[in-house]
Every structure is written in C-alpha cells, then in structure tokens.
Amino acid sequence: MIGGTMGKLTALAVKNATAPGRYLDGEGLFLLVKPSGARSWLLRAQVDGKRREFGIGPAADIGLGEARERAAAIRKQYRAGVDPVAARRAARAAQREIPTFADAAETVHGEREGGWRNDKHKAQWLASLRAYAFPSLGTSRIDQIDAPMIRAALLPIWLEKPETARRVSQRIGTVLDWAHSNGWRPQEAPMRSVLMGLPRQPRRDRHFAAMPFTDVPAFCAAMEAAAPVAGRLGLLFTIYTASRSGEVRGAQWGEVDLAAKVWTIPADRMKAHRAHTVPLSPAALAVLERAAALRKSAKPSALVFPSRTGGELSDMTLAKVLRDAGQPFTVHGFRSAFKDWAAEETAFPDAVSEAALAHGDPDKVRKAYRRTDFLQLRRELMEAWAAFIAGPSGNVVPIQPRNAMRKGAA
Numbered sequence: 001m002i003g004g005t006m007g008k009l010t011a012l013a014v015k016n017a018t019a020p021g022r023y024l025d026g027e028g029l030f031l032l033v034k035p036s037g038a039r040s041w042l043l044r045a046q047v048d049g050k051r052r053e054f055g056i057g058p059a060a061d062i063g064l065g066e067a068r069e070r071a072a073a074i075r076k077q078y079r080a081g082v083d084p085v086a087a088r089r090a091a092r093a094a095q096r097e098i099p100t101f102a103d104a105a106e107t108v109h110g111e112r113e114g115g116w117r118n119d120k121h122k123a124q125w126l127a128s129l130r131a132y133a134f135p136s137l138g139t140s141r142i143d144q145i146d147a148p149m150i151r152a153a154l155l156p157i158w159l160e161k162p163e164t165a166r167r168v169s170q171r172i173g174t175v176l177d178w179a180h181s182n183g184w185r186p187q188e189a190p191m192r193s194v195l196m197g198l199p200r201q202p203r204r205d206r207h208f209a210a211m212p213f214t215d216v217p218a219f220c221a222a223m224e225a226a227a228p229v230a231g232r233l234g235l236l237f238t239i240y241t242a243s244r245s246g247e248v249r250g251a252q253w254g255e256v257d258l259a260a261k262v263w264t265i266p267a268d269r270m271k272a273h274r275a276h277t278v279p280l281s282p283a284a285l286a287v288l289e290r291a292a293a294l295r296k297s298a299k300p301s302a303l304v305f306p307s308r309t310g311g312e313l314s315d316m317t318l319a320k321v322l323r324d325a326g327q328p329f330t331v332h333g334f335r336s337a338f339k340d341w342a343a344e345e346t347a348f349p350d351a352v353s354e355a356a357l358a359h360g361d362p363d364k365v366r367k368a369y370r371r372t373d374f375l376q377l378r379r380e381l382m383e384a385w386a387a388f389i390a391g392p393s394g395n396v397v398p399i400q401p402r403n404a405m406r407k408g409a410a
Contacts, residue, residue: 014064029071031059041067043074052078098184101145102138105129105175112218115391121214125171132157132168142179147190151197162201166328169194170215173326177222191326210333213341217391222325228290231317234305237291238318238331240284240386242338242356244271245331249313254300261285261379276358279379283386338385346384352377 009017009025017023017039023031028044041056056062056070099107109126116122136153137145150172157165169191176189211219216239223236238248247265256263263278270276280288291304307313318331335357342353355374 009064011064014059025064025068027071027075029056029067031067041070043071045075045078098141098143099179100138101140101142101175102134104142104179104184105133105171108175108178115217116214121212124167128164128168129171129175132164133172137172142176143185145176147193147197150190150194154194154198158198159201165201166209167212169326169328170211174215174218189326192324195323195326195328209329210336210340211327211329213337213345216334216337216341217389219325219327220389221391223321228294230291230294230305230307231313231321233287233291233294234313235318235321235331237284237287237305239334239338240281240287240389241278241382242335242385243278244335244358245315245318247276249305249315249318251304252300253295253302253304256280256288256304258285258288270358272358274358277373277375279375279382281379281383281386283389284382341385341388342381345388346381348377348381348384352381356381 009023009031013023014031017031017033018037020033020035022042023033025031030042030044031039032042033039039059041059041062043054043056045052045054054074056067056074059067062070105126109122113122113125116125133153137149140149150169153172154165154169157168173189173191176185179185180188220236220239223232226232234245234248237243237251238245241248241263243265247269250269251263251265255265261280263280263284265276265278267273267275288304295302296306296310303310303312305313307317322329322331339353339357342348342356343350352374356378
C-alpha cells in the first residue's frame with residue numbers, strides 16, 4: 001500500500017500500482033488490486049452508523065479523475081439520505097421495465113381496439129406494424145428509438161407503398177407518444193424530423209391526403225390538450241364543422257349565433273356562392289369559447305381565428321399545425337375523413353352528409369325539387385361526428401338519425 005497516508009494518488013501512481021492491495025486516495029476512495037491483477041475502484045463510507053463499501057468500477061475503464069467524481073456523487077447521495085446501492089438497483093429495475101417497441105405496440109392496440117368500430121381497421125393497425133416496423137424496431141427498447149431508426153424502417157416502403165408507409169408512420173408515432181405519456185420516453189415522437197428526412201412521395205392522383213377517420217379522435221385529443229393558439233383552434237373548428245379551411249380562416253364573430261348554435265357563412269365566402277348555415281355541435285361551441293378568450297375586438301367583423309398581426313390566417317398556417325404534429329395529411333383531407341365516417345359508421349342519408357359539406361347536387365332535376373337543407377338532420381350528424389371524435393368517454397354516437405330516412409334519399 002502506498003505509504004499508508006491520506007495523500008492523493010497520482011495518475012502515475014495508479015499506473016504503477018500492480019502489487020495486490022488497497023491503495024488509498026483519500027476520503028474513503030481506494031484503488032483495489034487483486035492477486036489476479038484485476039484493478040477496480042472502491043469507496044468506503046459510514047452510512048447510518050455502519051461501514052459500507054461501494055464499487056465504482058474497473059480501473060481499466062475509469063481514470064483517477066472520474067473515480068473521484070463518482071465517489072463524490074455517492075457521498076452526496078448518502079449524505080442526502082439516499083442509499084446509493086438501492087438507488088442503483090431501482091434504476092436498473094426501471095430500465096428492465098421499459099417495454100420494447102413490439103410490446104408497447106401490442107399494448108397500445110389492446111387499449112384502443114375497444115374504441116374502434118371497424119374490425120378491418122383493428123386488424124390492419126397492428127398487422128401493418130408487424131409487417132413494416134417490427135422487423136427493425138420490434139426488439140428495441142421504446143426509449144431508445146430515435147429518428148434515424150424510424151426513417152430506416154419507413155424508407156423501404158416510402159415510395160413503393162406511399163399510403164401504407166404514411167399509416168405506418170402515424171402508428172409508430174402513436175406508440176412513441178403513448179410511451180412518452182407513460183414516462184418511458186423523455187420526448188414525444190420525432191415524426192416531423194423523420195418526415196423531413198424522407199424523399200417526397202410522388203403524387204399519383206389529385207385526391208387530398210386524408211387522415212383515416214379512425215385516427216381523427218386521437219389527433220383531436222392531442223390538439224385539444226395543446227396550447228389554444230389561433231391556428232390550432234382553427235384546425236379543430238375546421239374538423240368539427242367539416243368545413244373548408246378558407247371558410248374557417250375568414251370566419252367573423254358576426255356570422256356566429258351562439259344562442260341558435262349556428263354559423264352562417266355568407267354567399268360571397270362560399271365556393272358555390274350560396275349562403276351556408278352550419279349547425280354547431282357542443283365541441284365546436286367549446287372551440288369558439290376558447291377562441292373568444294383570445295378575442296381582441298368586440299366588432300362583429302372581428303375574425304374568430306386571427307393571425308398574430310390581426311389579419312386572416314394564411315392557408316399554410318393550418319397545414320403547419322399538421323406538419324408540426326408529424327402528420328402527412330392535408331387540412332382539406334379531414335372533409336374526406338368526415339365523409340368516410342358518415343358513410344361507413346352511420347345510417348344518415350348520403351344527401352345529409354353532402355349538405356353538411358356544402359356540396360352542390362349535380363342532378364339539376366333533383367336539385368330543383370329539393371326544398372330542404374336538412375338543417376336538423378345535419379345538426380344530429382355533426383353532434384354524432386363530435387361524439388365519435390370524443391371517443392368512448394364522450395356521448396354515444398347515434399347510428400340512426402331521429403327522422404329515419406333511407407340512405408340516399410333526396
């Protein structure tokens with residue numbers, strides 16, 4: 001042993017310490033050399049009146065300076081009343097509890113499948129991850145998955161199977177966000193950076209990229225929980241009313257009748273140049289209530305969702321909300337999602353959902369004889385849409401409209 005004094009070791013002394021024994025550095029820190037030649041650092045301390053020894057690590061990997069830093073950290077822990085050994089064991093146990101991506105995806109699917117009405121979607125949700133995400137991400141711990149790993153999983157199908165790749169991307173993001181909400185990831189899914197790192201997908205048709213309607217509830221829940229800025233509130237209102245983004249961006253408080261629960265868009269702001277009355281569901285009214293808290297002018301002409309400068313939001317503002325959320329869809333696509341939901345999940349006549357979308361009837365004869373805009377049925381439809389978005393905790397979605405009509409009735 002070196003001198004038996006309390007003097008500090010030096011890097012040279014550590015290097016030359018080859019004889020078996022304990023080489024004291026000071027404040028309880030020793031360099032332990034075993035007969036086998038193995039060398040490691042050891043800290044001796046008094047904890048609760050008892051002598052304890054803490055292994056710090058092999059000297060081959062840990063230099064003198066790092067050994068002193070680790071020893072100081074351990075001393076700080078036990079002085080604060082924390083048992084370093086117990087804390088280390090707890091940390092290791094916590095690491096063992098963090099699930100793999102595959103286990104997390106299975107759990108997410110199990111938790112959510114009860115809220116899905118479409119059996120095909122239930123099966124496809126997990127099957128797509130098993131086919132395209134599990135091979136590269138499945139065995140990785142959920143907290144270790146980063147943007148390059150996700151990009152590598154998506155790249156082989158990104159151009160070959162663009163629609164499938166977008167859905168897989170969204171579902172990967174859902175699993176990672178779920179892990180974040182459970183405390184297993186320090187951050188939410190890095191989907192925006194992943195999408196920026198992938199090549200632009202070819203446009204095969206003129207259809208707007210629409211989020212599957214089964215994924216709209218989770219997306220809206222995330223938007224509702226986020227800060228109530230004009231762009232985010234505008235997007236939520238667009239979704240709840242199934243309106244065009246331009247109609248929402250130009251919405252004025254004078255067009256809204258809160259007592260009657262309607263929003264009347266004047267003809268000069270409508271694509272078909274006809275005034276359109278939108279029945280407002282409780283969810284849409286709640287968005288307006290949050291928007292009113294941000295209102296800076298009492299004038300009827302004041303915009304409901306103004307930009308920071310007070311003018312009308314640009315058409316890219318709502319799209320940016322989607323991009324920032326890592327969603328590869330268009331704002332207009334939510335109208336398609338609404339239409340798909342109405343067709344697949346409800347018994348409302350097609351004419352009612354078409355009226356809700358303010359679509360004109362191409363049949364001139366039928367159009368000439370129609371004398372209703374289905375306002376009451378549209379109110380029921382929009383309330384059902386809002387209830388569907390609210391999920392199992394919301395109201396039950398009425399499958400049959402109160403005034404029963406055959407699907408497609410004029």
